[in-house]
Amino acid sequence: MTDLSHIRNFSIVAHIDHGKSTLADRLIQMTDTVAERDMKEQMLDAMDIERERGITIKANTVRIDYTAVDGEQYVLNLIDTPGHVDFAYEVSRSMRAVEGSLLVVDSTQGVEAQTLANVYQAIDANHEIVPVLNKIDLPATDCDRVAEQIEDVIGIDASDAIRVSAKTGVGIRETLEAIIHRLPAPTGDRDAPLKAMLVDSWYDAYLGVVVLVRIMDGVLKKGDRVRMMQNGSVHHVDRIGVFRPAMTVVDQLGPGEIGFLTASIKQVRDTKVGDTITHEKRGTDKPLPGFKPSVPVVFCGLFPVDNAEFEDLRDAIEKLALNDASFSYEMETSAALGFGFRCGFLGLLHLEVIRDRIEREYDIDLITTAPSVIYHIYGRDGEVTELHNPADMPDPSTIDHIEEPRIKATILVPDDFLGDVLKLCQDRRGIQMDLTYAGSRAMVVYDLPLNEVVFDFYDRLKSVTKGYASFDYQLLGYRTDNLVKMQVLVNDEPVDALSTMVHRDRAEQRGRAMCEKLKDLIPRHMFKIPIQAAIGGKVIARETLAALRKDVTAKCYGGDVTRKKKLLEKQKAGKKKMRQFGKVEIPQQAFISALKMDS
Amino acid sequence: MIEDWQNAGFAIYIHWPFCEAKCPYCDFNSHVSQFIDQSRWRRAYLSEIDRLGREFPGRTLSTVFFGGGTPSLMDPDTVGHILERIRATWPISNNFEVTLEANPSSSEVGRFRALRDAGVNRLSLGVQALHDDDLRRLGRLHDVEAALRAISISQQTFPRSSFDLIYGRQGQTLSAWKSELDRALDMAAGHLSLYELTIEPGTMFAKRKAAGKLNGLPDEDLAIALFEETGARTAKAGIENYEVSNYAADGNACEHNLIYWRYGDFAGIGPGAHGRLTVNGLKRATTEPKAPIPWLKSVENGAGEALIEDLGPEDQADEYLMMSLRLTEGMDLDRYHAIAGKSVSQSEIARLEELGLLQSGENGLRITTKGRPLTDAIVSSLIAAG
Numbered sequence: 001m002t003d004l005s006h007i008r009n010f011s012i013v014a015h016i017d018h019g020k021s022t023l024a025d026r027l028i029q030m031t032d033t034v035a036e037r038d039m040k041e042q043m044l045d046a047m048d049i050e051r052e053r054g055i056t057i058k059a060n061t062v063r064i065d066y067t068a069v070d071g072e073q074y075v076l077n078l079i080d081t082p083g084h085v086d087f088a089y090e091v092s093r094s095m096r097a098v099e100g101s102l103l104v105v106d107s108t109q110g111v112e113a114q115t116l117a118n119v120y121q122a123i124d125a126n127h128e129i130v131p132v133l134n135k136i137d138l139p140a141t142d143c144d145r146v147a148e149q150i151e152d153v154i155g156i157d158a159s160d161a162i163r164v165s166a167k168t169g170v171g172i173r174e175t176l177e178a179i180i181h182r183l184p185a186p187t188g189d190r191d192a193p194l195k196a197m198l199v200d201s202w203y204d205a206y207l208g209v210v211v212l213v214r215i216m217d218g219v220l221k222k223g224d225r226v227r228m229m230q231n232g233s234v235h236h237v238d239r240i241g242v243f244r245p246a247m248t249v250v251d252q253l254g255p256g257e258i259g260f261l262t263a264s265i266k267q268v269r270d271t272k273v274g275d276t277i278t279h280e281k282r283g284t285d286k287p288l289p290g291f292k293p294s295v296p297v298v299f300c301g302l303f304p305v306d307n308a309e310f311e312d313l314r315d316a317i318e319k320l321a322l323n324d325a326s327f328s329y330e331m332e333t334s335a336a337l338g339f340g341f342r343c344g345f346l347g348l349l350h351l352e353v354i355r356d357r358i359e360r361e362y363d364i365d366l367i368t369t370a371p372s373v374i375y376h377i378y379g380r381d382g383e384v385t386e387l388h389n390p391a392d393m394p395d396p397s398t399i400d401h402i403e404e405p406r407i408k409a410t411i412l413v414p415d416d417f418l419g420d421v422l423k424l425c426q427d428r429r430g431i432q433m434d435l436t437y438a439g440s441r442a443m444v445v446y447d448l449p450l451n452e453v454v455f456d457f458y459d460r461l462k463s464v465t466k467g468y469a470s471f472d473y474q475l476l477g478y479r480t481d482n483l484v485k486m487q488v489l490v491n492d493e494p495v496d497a498l499s500t501m502v503h504r505d506r507a508e509q510r511g512r513a514m515c516e517k518l519k520d521l522i523p524r525h526m527f528k529i530p531i532q533a534a535i536g537g538k539v540i541a542r543e544t545l546a547a548l549r550k551d552v553t554a555k556c557y558g559g560d561v562t563r564k565k566k567l568l569e570k571q572k573a574g575k576k577k578m579r580q581f582g583k584v585e586i587p588q589q590a591f592i593s594a595l596k597m598d599s
Numbered sequence: 600m601i602e603d604w605q606n607a608g609f610a611i612y613i614h615w616p617f618c619e620a621k622c623p624y625c626d627f628n629s630h631v632s633q634f635i636d637q638s639r640w641r642r643a644y645l646s647e648i649d650r651l652g653r654e655f656p657g658r659t660l661s662t663v664f665f666g667g668g669t670p671s672l673m674d675p676d677t678v679g680h681i682l683e684r685i686r687a688t689w690p691i692s693n694n695f696e697v698t699l700e701a702n703p704s705s706s707e708v709g710r711f712r713a714l715r716d717a718g719v720n721r722l723s724l725g726v727q728a729l730h731d732d733d734l735r736r737l738g739r740l741h742d743v744e745a746a747l748r749a750i751s752i753s754q755q756t757f758p759r760s761s762f763d764l765i766y767g768r769q770g771q772t773l774s775a776w777k778s779e780l781d782r783a784l785d786m787a788a789g790h791l792s793l794y795e796l797t798i799e800p801g802t803m804f805a806k807r808k809a810a811g812k813l814n815g816l817p818d819e820d821l822a823i824a825l826f827e828e829t830g831a832r833t834a835k836a837g838i839e840n841y842e843v844s845n846y847a848a849d850g851n852a853c854e855h856n857l858i859y860w861r862y863g864d865f866a867g868i869g870p871g872a873h874g875r876l877t878v879n880g881l882k883r884a885t886t887e888p889k890a891p892i893p894w895l896k897s898v899e900n901g902a903g904e905a906l907i908e909d910l911g912p913e914d915q916a917d918e919y920l921m922m923s924l925r926l927t928e929g930m931d932l933d934r935y936h937a938i939a940g941k942s943v944s945q946s947e948i949a950r951l952e953e954l955g956l957l958q959s960g961e962n963g964l965r966i967t968t969k970g971r972p973l974t975d976a977i978v979s980s981l982i983a984a985g
Contacts, residue, residue, distance in 0.1 A: 551973050551975045552843055556843070558865050559612070559871070
């Protein structure tokens with residue numbers, strides 16, 4: 001156990017590609033935390049998808065032992081957090097677990113939206129923030145301009161920002177010294193009852209559920225009996241340790257320390273991020289503030305492209321759910337798609353991550369149906385039902401009215417882009433609640449329907465503001481609106497996986513956009529294909545996909561047989577990624593791409 | 600019982616990998632080299648013929664084809680030795696066909712007589728265009744005048760002769776192609792190969808196209824119009840479309856290429872040459888080393904083959920379908936069944952017939968004139984449904 005004055009806990013705030021992971025790698029390397037031979041790029045990002053997308057979904061942590069220039073021994077704990085609005089709550093908990101942040105900004109690029117969203121989380125958590133200007137080895141580096149921008153846009157002092165090249169190692173020592181001298185030590189009382197914050201948890205095939213904790217007060221020891229304050233469940237702690245970044249067992253964790261515990265917990269579902277862990281006996285009765293249960297807000301169907309893979313899909317979903325409490329699922333059947341699952345997610349990124357993991361880790365090709373929110377259907381008979389799936393929409397004549405969830409969205413944006421943001425919000429049926437300025441930045445608050453946001457709002461926002469907007473939202477409640485179910489017919493056959501709930505006034509526009517999109521997404525066939533959007537029996541939009549007219553190899557002689565055959569085999573494999581609807585083959589990615597709106 | 604290949608016959612392909620210059624549209628296995636040891640190459644070809652003679656004795660050989668590269672750059676004496684050895688190894692059919700590919704440049708035309716005396720009885724000339732600017736753009740070393748002279752001399756020299764043209768060239772209009780094609784049909788001696796320009800990956804043209812520097816290629820409408828016009832004009836001249844890009848008067852089709860499309864057996868000799876040879880009832884796919892020197896070394900070590908793969912019944916049947924549907928005469932469904940042990944999907948045939956793209960009857964299946972521009976899509980959907 002380390003004395004509080006010699007502990008520093010921090011996170012790194014950065015935009016994708018600004019060098020967060022490389023900087024973390026260098027800190028780990030310079031302090032000899034990992035033997036040189038075990039070092040690999042981006043130590044902290046364990047999963048492939050994260051590595052490829054450059055995002056970190058689960059909180060990762062590493063404990064670094066550092067001998068300062070003055071000869072003192074310090075323990076540094078780095079928590080690396082996800083950086084997306086879907087995981088805003090998880091980020092807020094990680095931020096509460098540390099006292100300071102390094103704000104890493106690419107000195108060739110400057111501040112970007114994701115940086116803003118997370119740096120405000122850090123400011124909210126009362127962090128001390130040390131700006132780090134990275135990539136000073138590149139010719140395009142412009143530290144003075146970027147430092148000025150940090151002061152203007154974020155409003156923190158950047159005069160003593162550290163200039164670093166995580167790639168070459170320049171400035172790493174200075175960064176370590178700044179962590180010690182500029183970030184505060186944690187506080188806590190080792191004699192008080194145990195108060196540990198559950199920062200994150202995940203499933204490990206050998207250890208069961210691993211719980212990442214930050215000790216606020218008291219001391220956690222192996223063999224302790226602890227209680228999760230949210231559900232009151234009691235567990236026997238069979239192992240505690242720290243990450244270096246490999247799991248390393250220790251005897252105890254004291255105030256200010258970050259580490260893990262295992263307690264033969266079977267399901268991640270039993271561990272809630274933000275919960276307070278205390279001792280069964282002589283425990284605290286005051287949980288840490290800020291706990292929120294995680295509730296799925298976006299629903300969609302996941303179906304195997306190949307029906308025969310349904311059982312494999314069930315297996316994959318069950319395994320993933322063990323490790324992700326915020327992901328819900330139940331079986332679903334569709335006339336066109338067969339057996340699958342209706343799944344609930346925190347947001348669209350969460351959806352994409354789960355879908356990609358199923359495809360990659362379990363090698364199952366999936367069709368993802370139109371994402372939906374939960375609607376409240378008020379029947380004429382007075383009964384209220386929850387609608388998770390437009391395909392289940394009852395006969396409109398039996399419906400009295402429909403309510404949809406609304407959110408309060410807060411958007412921070414440089415005023416240059418304000419017009420575009422206002423237009424986007426109006427286009428998505430938003431009602432402006434507030435508009436204020438802070439320097440050259442505007443803060444806009446909108447009341448928006450959740451179904452207009454869940455799909456591609458965040459992508460659109462990033463795109464219209466060149467990445468300079470930050471976005472956060474909270475649920476406001478349910479409100480009645482004129483909502484209808486829009487069906488899509490391909491070659492005169494309804495494709496229920498493409499059914500969506502839309503506002504009546506927007507239906508024509510959405511229908512047209514979808515038909516146009518599908519026209520581009522469905523490959524041409526040897527016959528022409530009508531693509532229609534309809535409400536009830538009424539067609540509101542129509543496109544025609546022209547027939548394929550030419551597809552022939554000019555030269556094919558004896559020497560070309562093998563090559564040509566290989567091409568055919570590739571096409572055959574490509575067809576496996578398509579789903580047959582009547583006579584038409586629709587590629588799996590069409591189901592989600594068709595719903596993205598470009599304007 | 601006869602083996603499947605006997606429905607089509609047995610052929611030998613000889614690949615000569617060298618050219619004077621590399622054309623920007625060509626993705627064939629060709630190399631430009633200053634010094635070629637003709638006698639070493641001759642020994643290698645003869646050694647491969649001997650090996651194949653031992654492995655496949657007693658078959659009646661229908662055709663030989665010298666391709667490349669530019670085989671008209673071969674020493675006519677080498678061609679003579681090769682043909683002599685072939686005749687000594689296998690019995691040959693009554694109408695034995697020996698084709699050689701040539702360019703219209705004067706140096707090559709000068710060898711025509713010697714090549715005929717060596718045993719070549721059919722010449723295939725790579726004319727490509729009857730338009731000087733286009734010939735330059737295609738990277739050809741000859742002009743129209745040389746091409747016309749070469750056509751005339753080849754027709755005087757060889758019993759049978761054909762030439763190639765490429766259409767769908769940069770900036771080529773439908774009317775320009777019509778008159779160029781009419782001019783070609785006037786000169787044709789019963790056979791033409793008319794190819795739509797294809798931008799093959801890895802070629803100079805592909806690089807230029809990727810860089811946005813290959814302008815004026817036809818759009819889909821023009822490409823269809825060019826193809827249809829080609830079919831109409833050739834038919835009127837009595838030179839009928841018998842394969843996607845090949846046109847012939849009655850009895851003038853290239854027998855060698857028909858063996859490929861009818862899925863017979865063929866041995867491929869030379870760098871990168873492919874073969875399909877039936878061994879114990881199974882079709883064997885062979886490939887020789889692609890680069891010239893490794894091929895020579897491999898032959899000198901005993902056998903030119905770099906890769907041998909025995910095809911299963913399904914692969915074999917797919918190849919038969921893919922090749923034979925390129926022909927106007929189409930495929931034999933009984934033959935397919937005998938190879939694959941199953942039938943071509945009846946429902947897929949019916950679907951494509953309904954679209955007017957396919958026609959079946961008398962156990963035959965053929966692509967219609969309407970379906971011809973969709974040959975690959977049709978083949979692909981029949982195979983995927985199988």
